[in-house]
Amino acid sequence: MNPEPSTIFERLQAQAEDLLAETPTLFAYGIAVPDGFPALHEVQLAVYMDPSLPPESYFHVEIRLEALLEETLAIPVAGARILNSTPLTLQGAVLTAGRVIYSRDEGARIAFEQQVWRRYFDFRQMLVCDQRTTVEGAVMNRKEEVAARLRQMEEYIGHVRELEETASEGPIKEGAGRYFLQSAVTCCLVICLELIAALKLRPPRDLTDVPEVLAEVSLVGGDLARELARLIAIRDQLVHDPDTAETPLGQGHLGSLERFAQAVRERIEM
Numbered sequence: 473m474n475p476e477p478s479t480i481f482e483r484l485q486a487q488a489e490d491l492l493a494e495t496p497t498l499f500a501y502g503i504a505v506p507d508g509f510p511a512l513h514e515v516q517l518a519v520y521m522d523p524s525l526p527p528e529s530y531f532h533v534e535i536r537l538e539a540l541l542e543e544t545l546a547i548p549v550a551g552a553r554i555l556n557s558t559p560l561t562l563q564g565a566v567l568t569a570g571r572v573i574y575s576r577d578e579g580a581r582i583a584f585e586q587q588v589w590r591r592y593f594d595f596r597q598m599l600v601c602d603q604r605t606t607v608e609g610a611v612m613n614r615k616e617e618v619a620a621r622l623r624q625m626e627e628y629i630g631h632v633r634e635l636e637e638t639a640s641e642g643p644i645k646e647g648a649g650r651y652f653l654q655s656a657v658t659c660c661l662v663i664c665l666e667l668i669a670a671l672k673l674r675p676p677r678d679l680t681d682v683p684e685v686l687a688e689v690s691l692v693g694g695d696l697a698r699e700l701a702r703l704i705a706i707r708d709q710l711v712h713d714p715d716t717a718e719t720p721l722g723q724g725h726l727g728s729l730e731r732f733a734q735a736v737r738e739r740i741e742m
Contacts, residue, residue: 481571501519501573514549516545517552518554520584521533523556559678560591561677591712595679628653632652633726653710657704658707673685682700684701692732
């Protein structure tokens with residue numbers, strides 16, 4: 473039987489420097505309070521590695537870290553996770569339930585935490601509709617909600633098309649285009665999450681994974697899912713890092729949203 477999590481955390485915190493100094497770890501978290509996060513119950517250590525490390529080596533590094541935990545802390549079954557490639561939900565759980573125990577690059581750690589918190593809370597807010605109780609046949613029970621969101625999305629698409637046809641240029645047109653496209657993609661996300669909840673599909677790893685969940689049950693095609701994921705990534709930039717976001721007008725984004733609307737209407741016979 474493993475020692476209490478609090479005892480493991482204290483021992484890990486005390487020995488983190490010796491344990492991690494010879495690994496490509498930039499910063500690390502010990503899991504102090506795993507309650508409420510089932511995915512962390514068997515995890516004691518979460519690390520962010522040097523980004524130059526090839527992703528295919530992550531598995532071997534995790535195994536090495538777990539061996540070090542077992543040898544150093546005498547934990548019978550140790551768990552370690554590399555944060556570079558884990559889903560946003562797990563990254564958010566680590567920042568919530570974990571405590572910093574090691575850092576050789578504070579700038580990188582702070583940037584990582586800021587990025588995760590922005591996207592994690594956005595993701596959690598978008599998933600609110602997925603928390604409602606569902607029953608068999610709930611797609612039809614959500615038909616009115618989906619129809620209303622589709623109409624709203626199509627209104628935003630119409631506004632973007634009007635702006636694209638406007639000859640004038642300037643910051644007002646650009647700002648309006650960004651707002652309407654961001655709003656249209658947000659409607660698309662809400663519709664997707666309504667359908668995921670109704671059909672009892674797997675939870676998405678992050679927002680860009682949402683279309684792939686629907687593609688897995690052939691509600692949308694693979695090509696359309698990839699196009700929607702790209703749009704969701706653009707929305708993410710518009711919301712969290714607008715200075716680096718690409719100009720939304722005249723980029724052919726609207727066709728993907730219109731094909732999505734058609735696929736949903738055909739799926740639930742609207």
